[in-house]
Amino acid sequence: MVAPTEAELVQRILEGDEFAYRTVLSDQLAPVTRYVFRMTGNLTEAEDITQEVFLRLWTQADRFDPNKARLTTWLHNIAHNLCIDLFRKQSRFVPDEDIDEPASETSxxxxxxxxxxxxxxxxxxxxxxxxxxxxxxxxxxxxxxxxxxxxxxxxxxxxxxxxxxxxxxxxxxxxxxxxxxxxxxxxxx
Amino acid sequence: MNTDEFRRLIESYGTKPANWPEHVSAEAMQFLQTSEAARQIVTIHEPLDKALDRHEVNLDLTRLDQRILAQLPAQQTHLIDQVLAWILPKPNHPSSFWRPALVACLPLVFGIAIGSNLAIGTDTTSEYVDDELLLMALQTETDIITESLP
CATH class of the missing domain: 1.10.10.10 (Winged helix-like DNA-binding domain superfamily/Winged helix DNA-binding domain)
Incomplete structure (x- = not known):
């Protein structure tokens, strides 16, 4: 049996198919949670953000465009934006500075x-x-x-x-x- | 590939070939095998990758998985979409045969019900005409009898 494509899975999620949702959840939950945990360094925040990411997969799946990005990229993008929102809310946002670190050539x-x-x-x-x-x-x-x-x-x-x-x-x-x-x-x- | 390009690659992506972009990976591997300068660059940058590897994340996701599924709201779809989804389920759905057949039979069932209750098309006017003629005939008969009496 041929596994459904990401586009087919998301279409089924849009139609309210919980089985398709569970399939994506079991594939993507671990990488998304690990990403958010490494970004925030806090397990509670990581779980809250991950929950919000997968809630958006259920409620806003119509925003996913398989021609523009892979599903994992789309989910990581949502997670990234939620992390930035959290850092801004907590005044933890550290903007990227242009000052470059000196390159080390000694070992x-x-x-x-x-x-x-x-x-x-x-x-x-x-x-x-x-x-x-x-x-x-x-x-x-x-x-x-x-x-x-x-x-x-x-x-x-x-x-x-x-x-x-x-x-x-x-x-x-x-x-x-x-x-x-x-x-x-x-x-x- | 030259030494500068290789250095830029390692400075960005680290020393693990698995993390290198696909389109330069083979070329960089070949350069690494043939260049002493490339091996020195790897030696300088490898300790950072080894340090990064020590930051492992082991999470128990069972609880989070259940939490996400428990708080899933109902999909917000229009009533017409829900009706259409019920009438025309996905092809592999067990109801994919009988639901469209049931919907197709509905006009027939309605027709039978309406037809049996309203009895449209039954011609009752001729019965009334016959009754009237009979009454007129009886009336005429009564008049003749009445007139013929002394």
Whole structure:
């Protein structure tokens, strides 16, 4: 039996087919929740936003255009916008600055420091990135979304996405090495 | 691909080939195998990817899944759409045969009901004419008898 396409599934959701909705939910719930959790760093907020994303899938499925984007891109785009709304509401929005981080071409000391970085350190450092850089990094690195789709989620061009990624990675690298130095781990090496 | 292009690729997408854009992936892999400078770039950037991998997210989504399904509102569709959806279900739906047949029979059922109650087309006027003629005939007969009496 041929699996229904995304367009067919969404059409069935529009007609009130709960089975089609459950199919999309089981496929997309985990990636969308993980994306929102990495964006907000808070489980309760992640669950609330994810719930709103899937509520919109049920009530606003007619806005999905299969010719413009994949379903996962559309859902991630809704999640991204809801995250930005939340950050603005809580005055947590960090706009993307044009100041570029200096590129590091040395490896040894930084690599030694990076070996001691924990998952919690990374989570904290991610929260300090501007939203667009964090989102670009999460989408391309953790979510495994293609650069074209990630650019679609952020509503930017591919070169702009690559710029966000490069700046985000540089800043993250600096934040992680700074946090390591601050906790005195450099002294151990 | 040259060293600068490779550096830009790694600075944006990291050192994991799975995260590289599809259209440059094969070329970049080939460059990595042949270039010492490319391998040095990877060595510089690899620790950040290893650090990023330590941020794992393990979520129990069962509760959230149930919460989403429980709070699902009814679809807001027009009455006419609901009626049409009932009459013409999807082809694989078990009711896809009998519902259209039932709807097609409705005019016939209405016709029979109306026809049996209103009895349209039955000609009752001729009965009244016959009755009147009979009454007139009886009247005439009575007059003749009355006149013939002394």
């Amino acid at each position: 040894d000391p930084i690599n030694t420091l990076m070996a001691d970085v924990s998952g919690e350190d990374v989570k904290r450092a991610l929260q300090q990135l501007p939203e667009s850089q964090r989102s670009a990094l999460v989408l391309c690195y953790y979510q495994g979304i293609s650069n074209r789709d990630a650019a679609g989620v952020l509503e930017v061009t591919i070169p702009a996405l690559e710029s966000l990624l490069a700046r985000g990675r540089r800043k993250l690298r600096r934040l992680l090495t700074e946090s390591d130095q601050a906790t005195g781990r450099i002294d151990e090496h």
